[in-house]
Amino acid sequence: MLEAVSQLNTYISVDCVVFGYDAEKLNVLLVERTLSDDEPMPDFQPDWTLTGNHVYEGETIKEAATRVVFNLTGISDLYLEQFKTFADPGRLLKPKDQKWLRSIGKNPEERVVSIGYFALLATQDVSLKWMGRRVKWTPVKKVGQLGFDHNEILEQAMDALRNKMKHEPIGFGLLPEKFTLTQLQTVYEQIFDTRFDKRNFRKKVNRMKYVIPLNEKQKGVPHKPAQLYMFSREVFEKTKKELFDFVI
Amino acid sequence: MLEAVSQLNTYISVDCVVFGYDAEKLNVLLVERTLSDDEPMPDFQPDWTLTGNHVYEGETIKEAATRVVFNLTGISDLYLEQFKTFADPGRLLKPKDQKWLRSIGKNPEERVVSIGYFALLATQDVSLKWMGRRVKWTPVKKVGQLGFDHNEILEQAMDALRNKMKHEPIGFGLLPEKFTLTQLQTVYEQIFDTRFDKRNFRKKVNRMKYVIPLNEKQKGVPHKPAQLYMFSREVFEKTKKELFDFVI
DNA sequence: TTTACTTATTGTATTATATACACTAAGTAG
């Protein structure tokens, strides 16, 4: 991955909401926010934030987001989408945020624009990289109070994810390359917090010619093994219908 | 409208793609880019750009976008949506852009983040305000080369508009409050560059209980006057179906 | 080997929506 030699821009950052699905639930990647060891600030309790960084001069914002995700996961080939930008005055004005900004030598008055990206992957494809700070998966439903305005950013990312998933075949980004139909159904049930009828769900998938059955079955399960499938974006692009599937 | 006393931030701007529909075609609001009169730069030919401005310190980015649109149109109650942010290095590096930036005393090296909004309105509801620069409606299909990276921004706005219109009832934002079904159909035909069957289109609209017939007909037309309708967002919110109208 | 257990897989009937297609109705203008 690109290792920019140029300087970090101080007022443009990207925040990445990295969603990881683990066959049961949707998780989000968080990093611990601490002060550097030599900072004498005993009242600063470490807490958690989304992953993000400022952009290098000379780097595009998408490159910056890709770099952030790559540095933590080692993955660069994933679904990554810019969903919203956060630039309001007051977004970094909580006392704890101000304290942290000062501690790393930033001007806490400076207005920082943060461009939000969300990324999708299957947690089983990832081993988290230690980048000098603790990193963890947290179930989205159990995320507590985050640093900065990151709870807001996470919420907006969830909205964007749900919206996109309603109309584009991106749920596959949360599954391993080979998956079962039950796994696929469960992804949608988890994210939309609902249940579907199995037969009707499969009828629907059946019509989608880009969900392709493989000559392979699940292994190592203590019950009837399920058929494995893969997603083909190529077939999707070729077979998708245009229009009149729209709302007025 | 808010008249900020604070200073303009130099590196955060909003660009507004103001779409106006005029019963025939989709237009976009452009402003002329000139040098101030006392600038001795005879080789700078005026050209056109989208409408935009930097944000005031203390102002949210949505407020800034609302202000920009209000100042040109006098309208503040319209559909306005953040669709994408443009912050790549090199987006303002064309010689003409550099010349212009220098002429207004900006550092042309500074990296400027521009947050893109698009807005919808019916041109007949608007009388353009003279803000010291020429302003005009241009048919989207006839837009030539714009200043800065505004052709790129316009294209992305069109993409966002089409996408949103496929799944949300926002087409009404381009029509006057009372409209005919033919007008509604034409909006969609223009924007998606296609034709629909009149009977099928009306059957579809008929099922949408939030498109409400009024006790009123078109006036002053030299043929059978059409029934007028209105859109009710309230009814829409109450009657919209949840889920399973999704793509896997 | 048999039984219990678990998850995978499948079909039918009903209703709603999509699509293709052409004629009549209600105005104005001359």
Added chain:
DNA sequence: CTACTTAGTGTATATAATACAATAAGTAAA
């Protein structure tokens, strides 16, 4: 009253949505 223009409507067929329950294919334990 005739010509012109746009508004408004119905039917038949195919596809998709929805509600609903029994059988199949494995493993694990008796």
